[in-house]
Amino acid sequence: GENVEQHPSTLSVQEGDSAVIKCTYSDSASNYFPWYKQELGKRPQLIIDIRSNVGEKKDQRIAVTLNKTAKHFSLHITETQPEDSAVYFCAAQNSNQFYFGTGTSLTVIP
């Protein structure tokens, strides 16, 4: 099956700085890559996603890039704010299954 690795596991940034979270996947058949944000005690919620026929997607301060050849994709958050503090999960869809990374705990220091 698919194997998704996510780094780093924890990340601290100063408010206003950028944050980058990276994920790799193993199966070239994976074709959909969502990112979820989970605030403390809450459910995961989709923040951005990208499909294998697209290299980059942006939504205000959040962007995702995909390199199919290298099998990695990254989440970029610019101008970070304290409310960005949460756990972020990447995922890869392969056929009808979803495989999640182990999560990155992001702390934005005011």
Place this chain on the structure above:
Amino acid sequence: EAQVTQNPRYLITVTGKKLTVTCSQNMNHEYMSWYRQDPGLGLRQIYYSMNVEVTDKGDVPEGYKVSRKEKRNFPLILESPSPNQTSLYFCASSLFQGLNTEAFFGQGTRLTVV
């Protein structure tokens, strides 16, 4: 309001006592799935269902059962719970048609097996 509802939110049970966690969605979604979330392991898919009466194993199905008799409901059954099934469980649903694959998660069920 469009939502995925799980019950109960918290459950403490003893080893071997059968239990069911319910999941219901009101969005007419085709695809439903169950995940468990453990520290350092992220979310791991237990079972998923593409439609009524169609279920498949995910990455970690051992010790779990599911059923999909109606489109809106997808209960998770633990026939004989063990302490290693202590975890936070999430149900999720998505339309899963064309480009509509966003998963909507329930509020989670924290299960403790003693």
